[in-house]
Amino acid sequence: MSVPDVTETLDTEQQQPRTYEVRTFGCQMNVHDSERVSGLLEDAGLTVGDPEDGVADVVVFNTCAVRENADNKLYGNLGMLAPLKRERPNMQIAVGGCLAQKDRDTILKKAPWVDVVFGTHNIGALPVLLERARHNNEAQLEILESLEVFPSTLPTKRDSAHSGWVSISVGCNNTCTFCIVPSLRGKERDRRPGDILAEIQALVDDGVVEITLLGQNVNSYGVEFGDRQAFSKLLRACGEIEGLERVRFTSPHPAAFTDDVIDAMAETPNVMPQLHMPLQSGSDKILKDMRRSYRSKKFLGILDKVRERIPHAAITTDIIVGFPGETEQDFQDTLDVVEASRFSSAFTFQYSKRPGTPAATMEGQLPKEVVQERYERLTALQDRISAEENQRQVGTQVEILVTENNGRKAEQTHRLSGRSRDQRLVHFSVPEGAEVPRPGDMVTTTITRAAAFHLVADPATLEDYQLRRTRAGDAWDRAQADSCGVPSSGSTASAGAPGKVSLGLPTLPIRK
Incomplete structure (x- = not known):
């Protein structure tokens, strides 16, 4: 029996493309950014790893700094990879996203086995940073303070054949006291309408029938080039794209939500009868403390206008329980607004301190047990409303x-x-x-x-x-x-026995 040449074996192994996996935490913007990361890595010659083969050669964490325990979740995951990294020194680990933008060199101090840390503004640099880390055998940290290139110009590997995300803006001009996003994503920057529509047309040409327009505050779109009705015009323009059957958007801000957007939703057939409208709190006092520039009466008025023009619209929301200084009466105000709003579902969160936000240093931080008890009452109410609203669909x-x-x-x-x-x-x-x-x-x-x-x-x-x-x-x-x-x-496949499906549009867990 001949013995294989060791050099030949090594050469063959080196010719095998490296594999990658992207682990995403957080919002739809992060999900979309992860599609860009995947596209960049595949452009660089990597292939997506098969979970059955174990951990990939390159693992990228796209992080969130908003959700509760985001730090613990990241460092827990990194800790689990440390022994594997010791066994496989050629394996690479990269951390990007909002937490990377915020923590920067802290990540390398806490997890020195990480190879690359990159921010929200320089996603496109990831392949170069990985290669530099491998060549220099040294961790690479690159965080930019402003956007290097608009993410939509980067290659993308979509996770769905039928649906696609389309960013219309990045960043946010609001100053909500609980939110760290503006300091991590920067001020709002808007894409030109022609670029957005060209991307949508390309997706439709590729078979997509549903798109979701993304922005930290989609209905303020146009502020950068001075057109207050730019978002409603964009929705109407989407209605002119042949083959585009469903248009959605997330997330708007109640303070900037105007009647021309409601009219565009009602009058554009492919804009879906669905609206995500973040409430955050039903207490006017808490809304003021949050620097949310609307009050509960205005919020409920928006829902009334939407339902007048789109009677069967399903409306969802975000709510924070236990914001600093929230009294029992403040919480009752939230329950009253939820009861009146009849949301089809809600993303509900227990307030947690986010370092770097004004709310983190406010007086009146509530005990965990108080927040938990209120959270359970809120979710019980919303679960009942969701069940009642869904029951109305029976027979339709x-x-x-x-x-x-x-x-x-x-x-x-x-x-x-x-x-x-x-x-x-x-x-x-x-x-x-x-x-x-x-x-x-x-x-x-x-x-x-x-x-x-x-x-x-x-x-x-x-x-x-x-x-x-x-x-x-x-x-x-x-x-x-x-x-x-x-x-x-x-x-x-025969009816009742669907075949295994390997693709899937990323979804976010919803706690109603």
């Missing part, structure tokens, strides 16, 4: 955009999953003998049951199940073929 016909992520119980329930036009999660079954949809296809059927966090549609007859195959479904087929994945369920 909905159009569902089928998603790739069909849930943990799909194999047991034999149901697929998707999102209705108002963004409610719908689990639906395919009648025996009917064609199974592909991710990206549209299914129209009737809601038969409701729970607090989802709807169920089990059509009793073939007549109550209409499938519309879409360009997005075709794009999913192409993506599966390109990645040597499983065949599309529409071509091979």
Whole structure:
């Protein structure tokens, strides 16, 4: 038996492309930034790692500095990788995002096995920093104070064939006392409308049927070039793009939400009847302490106007419980506004100090047990309202955009999953003998049951199940073929037995 040449073996190993994985914490902006990171790494010759093969050669953490315990979550993850890094010295670890922008060299002091730390303003530098760290055998730290290049000019690897994120602005001009984002993302910078629409058109040409416009405060879009109605004009322009079936946006600010935006939503058919409108608190005193430049009456007035023009709109929100100085009456004011608002769901958070924010040094920091008790009362109220609002959907016909992520119980329930036009999660079954949809296809059927966090549609007859195959479904087929994945369920799977799906639009956990 011949002995293989060691040099030849090493050369073969070195020719194998390195693998990467991106671990994302935080908001939709971070999810979109992670698509850019993935695109950059693949442009540099890396391939996405298979979790079954273990940890990838390059691990990138895209961090958040807003969510509770963000620091502990990052350093806990980094600590778990330290032994592996000792075993595999050629493995590289990079930390980017808001926490990297904030902590900077603290990360390297606490976790000296990290190879690269980069900020929110220089995502595009990551491949160069990784290569420099490898060449010099030395950690690289590069944090810029202003945006180097608008992220949308960077290569992207999208996680969904049918849906895409599109940034219309970065940064924020508000000064909310609980939020550290403006100091990490900088002042608002707006993209030109033509650049945004060109990116959307390119996505549609690639098979995308749904886009979400992103910004820290999307409805202040246009402030940089002096057009107060720029956002409503942008929504209407999206309505002119053939093949674009669904348009969403997040997140607006109540103080800057104007009637022309409501009119554009109501009069543009592909702008969905769904609105995320952050409340934060129902107490006018707490809103003032938060430097939120609106009060509860104005907030409720916006919801009334939206529902007058778009009667079936589903409205979601963000709420912070236990802000410094919050009294029992302040909290009751929040409960009253939540009851009146009839949100379909809510992101609810317990206030936690974020170093560097004015709220962190305010008097009246509340004990954990008080915040926890109020949080439980709020979520119980919202859970009830969500269940009641979902119950109103029973018997209505909905159009569902089928998603790739069909849930943990799909194999047991034999149901697929998707999102209705108002963004409610719908689990639906395919009648025996009917064609199974592909991710990206549209299914129209009737809601038969409701729970607090989802709807169920089990059509009793073939007549109550209409499938519309879409360009997005075709794009999913192409993506599966390109990645040597499983065949599309529409071509091979039988009803009630969907095939394994490997792609998925990133979702964020929602606590209602």
